[in-house]
Amino acid sequence: MKKIEDIINLMIRRGFVFQSYEIYSGLKGFYDFGHLGVLLKNNIKNLWLKFILKEDNIFLLETPIITKSEVFKASGHLENFYDLLVECKSCHNRFRYDVYLKGDYGKVKKNNEKFFCPLCNGELTEPKKFNLMFKTYVGPTEESSTQAFLRPETAQGIFVNFDNYTKIYRTKLPFGIAQIGKAFRNEITPKNFIFRIKEFEQMELEYFIDPNDKIDWLSYWLDKSMNWYINILGFKKDNLIIYEQPQKELAHYSKKTLDVYYKFPFGEDEIQGIANRGDYDLNSHLKFSGKDLRYFNDKTKQKVIPYVIEPSWGVERILLALICDAYDEDEINNEKRIVLRLSPNVAPIKIAVFPLLSNKEGLINKAKEVFDHLKEYYLEIIYDENGSIGKRYRRQDEIGTPFCLTIDFQSLEDNTFTIRNRDTLQQERVHFNELLNYFKEKIKKF
Numbered sequence: 001m002k003k004i005e006d007i008i009n010l011m012i013r014r015g016f017v018f019q020s021y022e023i024y025s026g027l028k029g030f031y032d033f034g035h036l037g038v039l040l041k042n043n044i045k046n047l048w049l050k051f052i053l054k055e056d057n058i059f060l061l062e063t064p065i066i067t068k069s070e071v072f073k074a075s076g077h078l079e080n081f082y083d084l085l086v087e088c089k090s091c092h093n094r095f096r097y098d099v100y101l102k103g104d105y106g107k108v109k110k111n112n113e114k115f116f117c118p119l120c121n122g123e124l125t126e127p128k129k130f131n132l133m134f135k136t137y138v139g140p141t142e143e144s145s146t147q148a149f150l151r152p153e154t155a156q157g158i159f160v161n162f163d164n165y166t167k168i169y170r171t172k173l174p175f176g177i178a179q180i181g182k183a184f185r186n187e188i189t190p191k192n193f194i195f196r197i198k199e200f201e202q203m204e205l206e207y208f209i210d211p212n213d214k215i216d217w218l219s220y221w222l223d224k225s226m227n228w229y230i231n232i233l234g235f236k237k238d239n240l241i242i243y244e245q246p247q248k249e250l251a252h253y254s255k256k257t258l259d260v261y262y263k264f265p266f267g268e269d270e271i272q273g274i275a276n277r278g279d280y281d282l283n284s285h286l287k288f289s290g291k292d293l294r295y296f297n298d299k300t301k302q303k304v305i306p307y308v309i310e311p312s313w314g315v316e317r318i319l320l321a322l323i324c325d326a327y328d329e330d331e332i333n334n335e336k337r338i339v340l341r342l343s344p345n346v347a348p349i350k351i352a353v354f355p356l357l358s359n360k361e362g363l364i365n366k367a368k369e370v371f372d373h374l375k376e377y378y379l380e381i382i383y384d385e386n387g388s389i390g391k392r393y394r395r396q397d398e399i400g401t402p403f404c405l406t407i408d409f410q411s412l413e414d415n416t417f418t419i420r421n422r423d424t425l426q427q428e429r430v431h432f433n434e435l436l437n438y439f440k441e442k443i444k445k446f
């Protein structure tokens with residue numbers, strides 16, 4: 001059984017992730033991504049861009065994080081995007097009401113319709129709405145007219161641009177607008193490391209369809225997503241679960257939502273949602289802005305408000321799931337080895353280059369020559385001459401590097417090198433002139 005503590009320990013020890021503001025005792029729900037974390041994140045995002053841009057009629061967009069209040073008034077977030085909280089009248093700790101009722105803070109204590117604090121037994125207040133959006137002000141005065149919000153989803157920036165895409169890009173249904181960007185939610189109980197955090201990155205696609213379209217686009221995007229997880233990111237199929245949200249759990253905008261869950265060591269949880277938002281958003285923005293956001297279908301000569309299918313992927317959640325999926329422990333020569341069996345597509349470092357010994361100038365010079373040559377083609381490459389070869393292999397195994405190339409004495413004679421495979425542990429000898437072909441074959445670009 002994999003333990004989340006071991007995985008978190010590895011991610012911190014190897015510099016994928018750091019607690020934000022650690023030297024000031026940290027800030028709960030915020031994390032920094034180190035060099036390897038950023039490389040891994042970028043691979044996920046780039047592979048996602050390739051995946052969706054291969055589809056027909058997908059367009060990109062980037063909109064501001066700070067969002068005008070009117071947008072969230074129209075979208076319903078000001079009114080509906082909240083958690084119910086109860087506060088202890090004695091110790092003033094606050095608890096999410098639904099989590100409290102589930103017993104996740106400890107035993108539920110109830111007497112005469114009153115609930116009591118799981119920490120100090122003080123009386124709890126009635127549940128109060130707590131909006132999850134971060135508030136800010138645009139301009140020099142802090143008043144309601146200058147109030148704005150950090151977006152809790154990137155989607156609204158897409159909806160308010162709908163008209164631009166049909167007019168300027170002359171898009172025809174069905175078409176999609178995609179955005180990668182930060183979103184913010186003032187979660188009361190951030191938890192499970194980078195799984196539930198307050199500042200996170202989303203990859204969202206709003207896929208606009210004719211309301212009379214009979215194709216099941218929800219299933220279409222689910223199938224495409226599953227293919228991406230398994231065949232491109234390298235997830236084990238058995239660790240992914242499809243979950244249909246029951247009616248009562250649906251977000252205020254959704255008619256139907258399918259989620260992709262990953263079997264994390266701490267339990268199954270969501271890494272992607274695919275919601276049928278119907279015409280909820282465009283309709284609301286049409287009403288609130290007074291702009292005609294209807295779409296003219298030139299085949300049927302009718303104006304319609306398109307429906308929206310929204311697949312929404314969480315970057316940090318996918319990153320954590322990938323590392324959980326890849327994490328493995330085995331034994332080499334009776335010694336325990338920790339290894340991340342990441343697909344070469346996503347591995348933050350693809351190739352490590354070592355001189356066999358660090359005190360032989362000939363080996364070092366040759367190693368640097370090979371390193372410089374490969375770096376012209378692969379930026380995700382590392383040079384390491386510290387410690388024994390065994391120790392260097394272990395370090396690369398722990399960060400998921402699929403290939404380690406070693407320059408030895410034979411290399412100086414015949415210009416060949418050993419390449420060691422992380423998973424099979426097999427070593428092959430490859431000539432300098434064959435290196436690029438070798439890696440091109442193993443590290444597929446698609």
Ligand SMILES: [Zn+2]
Nearest residue numbers: 088091117120
């Ligand atoms: Zn209390």
